[in-house]
Amino acid sequence: MKSIAITVALSATSLASPTPDLVHRTKRANSSWSGWANVKNLFVFGDSYTQTGFDVKGTQPNAQNPLGNPTYPGWTSSNGPNWVGFLTTTYNASFIKTYNVAYGGATVDSALVAPYTPTVLSLKNQTQDLFLPTYGRDPSSTAHPWTAWDSLFAFFIGINDVGNSWWLENSATLYSQIFTVYDALLEQIYATGGRNFLFLNVPPVNLAPLTLENGEYAVEHEGIAIQVWNEKVRNLTAAFGAKHADAKLFVHDTWRVYRDVIEDPGKYEQTKGIRNVTGYCKAYENGTPTWYTKDPSCAYAVNEYLWLNNLHPTFPIHNATAASIAKFLSS
Structure with missing residues (x-):
């Protein structure tokens, strides 16, 4: 198995420790979080790492397919189920209906960081054009009822924001603008009754072949940008929690999971069969007939x-x- 030296700093596992006052107010407000075992509705936002091709106008999540449409595992970028599919069907602690409005190539706001094509639905589009009009209006009386108590809102965004902008000289100002939009979108979801929020931070995609092919400078500096982004996620959630003591916010350290697997795939039962962590085979790059295809080339x-x-x-x-998310939410 190929290996690569990893020089970026280790990110924190979760939110920075809250102040004693924040802890007190959170307890007093009686948070809506009732535990992973009681989550019945999962609303998901993100990019190609998260997309399953769900159409809000199509078949909705049901007992036969808890992700609704298309047929499980959906249109993913993983040549099999992605984390959303596994979380919904393998590591769920109850029956979960998952509404996944993620869109491949998404950034938080296309006006701030342009996606690879103008037709991509940003996090802003996913929230305002898909979630709010379809599921956010009077949740208790819609065709898809949900409550603050039994619902979790998950966000896996930032890979394209970082990847499409890390080399810019004004990245600090740009990130501040992006997170202002991000915060406003969370406020809009909160206004509909959303109270439980899960954030996956950006994994070390600077160690993906795309960046490795561009040399050490790209690996190092995109890695730095990822750490800055992930710190802003922690700051965003801490600030949002300070404003809304009845909200429960989780930051999952996806960066660490990927870093661990790149260093040693055997650290996780699910990845112990991986034998190459730095490259890929061209015959597979657009998908294969089965999840386990072996091409002679x-x-x-x-x-x-x-x-x-x-x-x-x-x-x-x-x-x-x-698996890591389910363990995290259950702890």
């Missing part, structure tokens, strides 16, 4: 590569990520 089967192509990982690390 490739050294390993598709699921034995961490990377399906130059940016997107295969399903085993999505599996490990979902």
